Amino acid sequence: MTRPEPAGFLELDAVRLEYRFTGPSPDTAPTLVLLHEGLGSAGQWGPLPEALTRETGCGVLAYSRQGYGTSSPIRLPRRLDFLEREAHAVLPRVLDGTGFRRGLLIGHSDGASIAALGLAGADPRIRGGALIAPHFFVEDATLAGAWTAKADYETGSLRTRLARRHADVDGAFRGWNDAWLDPGRRDWDIRSTLTQCGVPVMILQGTEDAYGTQAQIAAAQRLCPPDLLTVCWLQGIGHEPHREAFPETLAALTSFIRQTLDR
Numbered sequence: 001m002t003r004p005e006p007a008g009f010l011e012l013d014a015v016r017l018e019y020r021f022t023g024p025s026p027d028t029a030p031t032l033v034l035l036h037e038g039l040g041s042a043g044q045w046g047p048l049p050e051a052l053t054r055e056t057g058c059g060v061l062a063y064s065r066q067g068y069g070t071s072s073p074i075r076l077p078r079r080l081d082f083l084e085r086e087a088h089a090v091l092p093r094v095l096d097g098t099g100f101r102r103g104l105l106i107g108h109s110d111g112a113s114i115a116a117l118g119l120a121g122a123d124p125r126i127r128g129g130a131l132i133a134p135h136f137f138v139e140d141a142t143l144a145g146a147w148t149a150k151a152d153y154e155t156g157s158l159r160t161r162l163a164r165r166h167a168d169v170d171g172a173f174r175g176w177n178d179a180w181l182d183p184g185r186r187d188w189d190i191r192s193t194l195t196q197c198g199v200p201v202m203i204l205q206g207t208e209d210a211y212g213t214q215a216q217i218a219a220a221q222r223l224c225p226p227d228l229l230t231v232c233w234l235q236g237i238g239h240e241p242h243r244e245a246f247p248e249t250l251a252a253l254t255s256f257i258r259q260t261l262d263r
Contacts, residue, residue, distance in 0.1 A: 010097045018070045019063035023053035031103035034062040035111030038176040041069030055254040067175045073168045078179045087117030105129040120196035128200035128260040137189040145211040146180040194223035202230040202256040206237030
């Protein structure tokens with residue numbers, strides 16, 4: 001595929017992945033790949049894809065992982081290494097299937113963890129990555145947030161809200177929530193991969209994030225090569241900077257993308 005359609009599906013064997021693409025094709029400009037959160041999808045980035053294209057001149061690809069949006073459903077339960085499998089087995093095929101030639105990964109929450117794992121690989125096409133509210137290991141705050149979401153899904157309005165964006169809403173929620181609340185998940189830890197990042201990395205983190213503390217960022221500052229890491233703190237912002245502080249997030253992403261691509 002040399003130029004993705006504005007919206008469509010990638011066929012990966014028996015799996016169909018929903019995607020959306022905006023801006024110039026991969027053969028004429030760099031591409032920014034958006035990796036959504038644990039309950040997200042290709043369509044849940046709001047105005048960010050179009051704004052990034054406008055500000056950077058890059059193409060922007062957003063896709064729904066299996067089990068999300070209108071992508072193929074996934075068999076549950078998810079494996080505990082589901083983020084690693086996404087980064088190592090699925091993401092490279094998505095890049096190949098959309099004609100990706102060079103660009104950056106931009107991930108949010110679970111998607112930021114996938115991006116971090118992808119940055120630690122040896123794919124020369126990936127020039128850097130922006131991690132929005134990433135998880136590198138499991139914290140009590142992460143699990144508390146997952147328990148709160150579970151209660152809201154079962155007795156509140158979360159299921160109704162998610163059903164607007166996911167064809168298999170129960171599969172999307174349970175695939176995320178059950179995996180994070182599995183007792184075996186407590187020892188999940190990808191901090192060691194941070195030492196392997198050989199490209200620029202920016203972390204955007206809200207100071208009021210309910211799903212992670214400053215310990216996540218401290219780990220990155222300790223383990224990432226210091227000349228490659230930039231941390232952007234957003235005061236008073238929670239787990240979704242691109243929704244809660246859109247202008248500031250867009251400005252930070254734009255500056256990082258331009259500097260990284262000019263290296």
